[in-house]
Amino acid sequence: MSDPKRDPIGEHPLFYRVGGSEVKVAGNIRDLVEDTDSFDEDAMAAFLYHQYTPGRDTVYKPIKKATPGWETHPRASDIMQPYWTLTENILDRDAHYFAGRLRDLLQNTVERMIDTHDNIAVFLSGGLDSSIIAALVVKAMRGRGRVHTFSIGFPSFSEQHHAKAVSDYLGTIHHEILVTPEMALECIPLLMKHAGEPIGDAATVCNYILAREVAKYAGIGVAFSGDGGDEVFAGYPWHWLATELRIPFNLPSPLKALGRGILEMVPGRDDIHSRGAWFTSKAGVFCQPTWWQTQAFMEKALTVPEIKRLTYLPTEGICRGLRVPKGMSNRVNQVQAFDILNILPEKFCMKAHWATSLAGVTELAPFLDPAVVELAFQMPPEMKLVGRTGKWILRKTFQDLIPAYILDRPKQGFGVPIAEWLKDKAFQRNMRKTMLTSEYAERYFNRYKVKDLLEQAFALGVRSYREANSIWTLYALAGWHTTCVA
Numbered sequence: 275m276s277d278p279k280r281d282p283i284g285e286h287p288l289f290y291r292v293g294g295s296e297v298k299v300a301g302n303i304r305d306l307v308e309d310t311d312s313f314d315e316d317a318m319a320a321f322l323y324h325q326y327t328p329g330r331d332t333v334y335k336p337i338k339k340a341t342p343g344w345e346t347h348p349r350a351s352d353i354m355q356p357y358w359t360l361t362e363n364i365l366d367r368d369a370h371y372f373a374g375r376l377r378d379l380l381q382n383t384v385e386r387m388i389d390t391h392d393n394i395a396v397f398l399s400g401g402l403d404s405s406i407i408a409a410l411v412v413k414a415m416r417g418r419g420r421v422h423t424f425s426i427g428f429p430s431f432s433e434q435h436h437a438k439a440v441s442d443y444l445g446t447i448h449h450e451i452l453v454t455p456e457m458a459l460e461c462i463p464l465l466m467k468h469a470g471e472p473i474g475d476a477a478t479v480c481n482y483i484l485a486r487e488v489a490k491y492a493g494i495g496v497a498f499s500g501d502g503g504d505e506v507f508a509g510y511p512w513h514w515l516a517t518e519l520r521i522p523f524n525l526p527s528p529l530k531a532l533g534r535g536i537l538e539m540v541p542g543r544d545d546i547h548s549r550g551a552w553f554t555s556k557a558g559v560f561c562q563p564t565w566w567q568t569q570a571f572m573e574k575a576l577t578v579p580e581i582k583r584l585t586y587l588p589t590e591g592i593c594r595g596l597r598v599p600k601g602m603s604n605r606v607n608q609v610q611a612f613d614i615l616n617i618l619p620e621k622f623c624m625k626a627h628w629a630t631s632l633a634g635v636t637e638l639a640p641f642l643d644p645a646v647v648e649l650a651f652q653m654p655p656e657m658k659l660v661g662r663t664g665k666w667i668l669r670k671t672f673q674d675l676i677p678a679y680i681l682d683r684p685k686q687g688f689g690v691p692i693a694e695w696l697k698d699k700a701f702q703r704n705m706r707k708t709m710l711t712s713e714y715a716e717r718y719f720n721r722y723k724v725k726d727l728l729e730q731a732f733a734l735g736v737r738s739y740r741e742a743n744s745i746w747t748l749y750a751l752a753g754w755h756t757t758c759v760a
Contacts, residue, residue, distance in 0.1 A: 278299050278345055278346040278347070279340075279344070279345040279346075279357065280339075280340040280341065280342050280343070280344060280345075281342065281343075282342060282343045282358040282644045282647075283342055283343075283502070283614070283618065283619060283623070283642045283644065283647065284342030284343075284618065284619025284620070284623050285619070285623045285626070285627065285639065285642055286301065286623075286627055287301060287302070287303075287339065287624060287627065288300075288301060288339065288340035288346070289301070289302070289303045289305075289306055289332065289337055289338065289339055289340070290306070290337070290338055290339075290340060290346050290353070291306045291336050291337045291338070292336075292353065297346060297347065297353055299340075299346050302469075302470055303332060303334070303337055303469075303470040303471050304470035304758070306334075306337050307334060307337065307470070308336075311334045311335065311336050311337070312334070312335045312336075313333055313334065313335065314327075314331055314332065314333055314334060314335045315587050315588055315718075316331070316587075316588055316590070316591035316592075316594060317331040317332060317333050317591075318333055318587055318718070318751060319581055319585070319587035319588060319589050319591070319592055320591065320592045320593075320594065320595070321333070321472050321474065321747070321750075321751055322575060322576045322581050322585065322587070322747055322748065322751060323570075323574050323575060323576060323577075323578070323581065323589075323592045323593075324474070324570065324573070324574065324575070324592075324616075324617070324620075324621070325474030325475060325575045325621055325747055325750075326474050326616075326617065326620035326621040326624070327339075327471075327595070327620065328593065328594065328595035328596045328597075328616060328620065329341075329594070329595020329596060329597060330595060331594070331595050332471060333471055333472065333754070339620075340354060341354065341356075341597070342615075342619045343356055343357060343358035343359060343360075344356050344357065345357050358644060360599065360611055360614060360615065360647065360651065361601060361648075361651065362601060362602050362603060362604070362607050362611075362651050363648075363651065363652050364603075364604075364651075364652060364653070364654055364655075365652045365653075369657055369667065369670060372649070372652075372653050372657060372667060373667060373670055373671040375649060376646075376649060376667060376668075376671050377671050377672070379643075379645060379646060379649060380406075380410060380640055380641075380646060381410055381413070381414070383640045383643045383645070383646060384407070384410045384411055384414050384498070384640050385414045387496075387498070387638045387640065388411070388414055388415065388496075391495070391496055392418060392419050392493070393419065393422070393491070393493040393494045393495075394411055394415055394419075394421050394422070394494070394496060394497075394498065395421070395422045395423070395424055395488045395491075395494050395496065395497040395498070395635075396408040396411055396421060396422070396423045396424070396446070396497065396498045396499070397423075397424055397425075397481075397484055397497055397498070397499045397500075397637075398423040398424065398425050398437045398440060398441065398446075398448075399425060399426075399433065399436070399437055399500070400425065400433055400434070400435075400436025400437035400438075400439065400440050400680070400683075401436070401500065401680075401683065402500075402503065402509075402665060402668060402669070402676075402680060402681065402683065403500030403501075403502075403503030403504070403509075403641065403665075403668070404437075404499065404500035405440045405500075405676045405677075405680050406500065406503075406668060406672045406675065406676060407498050407499065407500045407640060407641075408421070408423055408440060408441075408444055408446065408498070409444055409672065409675035409676050410640070410675070411498050412444045412445065412446060413675075420445070420446065420447050421444075421446045421447070422446065422447045422448075422449060422488070422491065422494060423437065423440075423441045423444075423446040423447070423448050423449070424448075424449045424450075424451065424484050424487055424488055424497070425437035425438070425441075425448070425449070425450055425451070426450075426451050426452075426453055426480050426483065426484055427450065427451070427452050427453070428452065428453055428454075428691045428694065429452065429454060429694070430691050430694045431689070431691065432452075434450050436680070436683070437450075438450070439677060439680075440676060440677060440680060443676065443677050444676075449487060451483060451484060451487050453479075453480055453483055455694065455695045455697075455698035455700070455701055456698070456700065457483060458479045458480075458483075458695055458701075459695075459698070459700055459701055459704060461479050461482050461483060462479060462753065463753070463757050464482075464632065465478055465479065465482055465628055465629065465632060466750075466753050466754055466757040466758060467757050467758060468628055468631070468632045469624070469628040469754075470758050471754060471758075472750045472751045472753075472754040473624075473625075473628065473750050473754070474575075474621050474624075474747065474750060475621055475622065475624075475625040476690045476692055476743075476746045476750075477625055477690045478624075478625040478628060478629050479629075479690070480690060481625055481626060481629035481630065482628075482629035482630075482632055482633060484497075484629075485497065485629055485630040485632075485633035485635040485637070486633045488633070488635050489633045489634050489635050494635075495634070495635060495636060496635065496636045496637075496638055497630065497635050497636070497637055497638070498637075498638045498639075498640070499626065499637055499638070499639050500639075500641065501622065501623070501626055501637070501639040501641065501642060502618065502639050502641035502642040502647075503641045503665060503668065504664070504665070505610060505613045505614050505617075505618045505622075506610070506614070506641050506642070506646065506647055506650045507641075507650055507658050507664065507665040507667060507668050508606055508610055508655070508658040508659040508664045508665065509664040509665045510613070510664065512569060512572045512573070512609060513606060513609055513610060513659055513664055514659055514661070514662045514664065515572070516569070516605050516606065516608075516609040517605055517606060517659070518662070525560060527563070530560070530561050530562065530563060531561075531563075533557070533560055533561035534561045537554050537557060537558060537561060540553060540554055543577075543579045544577075544579035544580055544582060544583035545580075545583065546576075546580055546727060546740070546741050546744055547727075547730055547737070547741070551577070551579070551580065552738075554577060554579065555574075555577055555740065558571055558577065559571055559572060565608070566596060566598050566612055567593055569609055569612055569613075570593060570596060570616075573617055575740075575743055575744055575747040576744045576747060576748075578592065580744065583720065583723050584719065584720055584723050584724055584727065584748065585718055585719055585720060585748075586717075586718055586719070586720065587718060596616055597612075597615040597616055598612070598615075599611035599612055599615055604655045606655035606658065606659050607651060607655055610650075610658075611651075614647065623642075626639070653667060669681045692736070692742035692743065692745070692746050693735070693736035693739075693742045696731055696732065696735075696736055696742065696745065697732075697735070702728075702732050705728060705745075705749055706728065708749060708752045708753050708756050709721075709724050709728065709748060709749055709752050710724060710725055710728070712752055712755065712756045713755070713756075714751075714752045714755035714756060714759075715752055718752075719748070719752065724748065727744075727745065727748075728745065731745060
């Protein structure tokens, strides 16, 4: 039986099912699935929208996810109780105070995580977060051994030169991996089988290839990452949009309802290739009923009209289960907390967990230590977000540890070349089989519409990141069923 507590942030999954008066708990959904289990169609539709199933729902009706920071109990009458809660407790202190506390806390967290390990790896993208963690690990390992850093690139684009510059600056042993479509296609079914549930983030494939490379080096069983830096210290564009672009969050409800009615009349709003769908995917941000649905819309994969066009799944419960933060007095903290409660544990942490655990590597994320998260919510929000510059306090605190130009690099994100993968003939064959002829596709997809989506992408090329991301999300859902159920 798994530990009946899910960790505070949700870095690792915990599933449970109730049978009579008993509660069964497992760290992998596969250990709880029974042949007679029915699928949760609302959860599958929600996956297409969010790229994860919100809240406690899973794709199986009888199986639920434990909430991060909650513990399960063996009695069905009292299944879950919280033991850790994200709270805002802003202190009236200056930036010098918080920079000192943050530096000491993160360095101590890294040293505690290293413990007795003598061979350490760091996933290094060359961005701000991973560069800071690499610098702290190198400092902690001084006199004990050199640190290995690993970065990834693709034939179509690569930012490995940034990672190499940081590695040279810190003096690490650096490894570069080039990911091809063939490598990605080989790994996808392995990951789907391992997870036992749909994998929303295509970057999971790249994380696995990185972790697999780490595992090749004898004695390296742990790898540090910069995961969580954006969520905890306000690094995403929608964090500053929430403060600068106040209109979508503050429009009166009648105007939002009127806007939704107008969008329902936009021609082509359900066809990803049309201008109507592009307009709806942008203008829809002004029409969501609540602020948290507005934020979820900003982070979406497919829109509701697109899901209705491409599938036979119900869409009424798409935002069911989203965790809405309470007690946040500031809009920046509010949108950060929404990410920390939802997309961080259920999408990004699962990406890291399934990828590294399949490779036999433990990922360590100091930014996600509960004490670090608590400190971030003691800071005045203006120390995290200054104008459109997120993670200001990180830049100030660690400016002496990493190359100066890394501090000012615009956020790139962890790009995955899905559009390039879709040009690969083997990838195309696999997608056609999975999304058009599989048992899942026959039951849940409008195969004529999905075929049109695929053939246009294959013949003309993908015209936007959102189109590529939407195709991946549909593929991930059908691929889960093909790999784990059929």
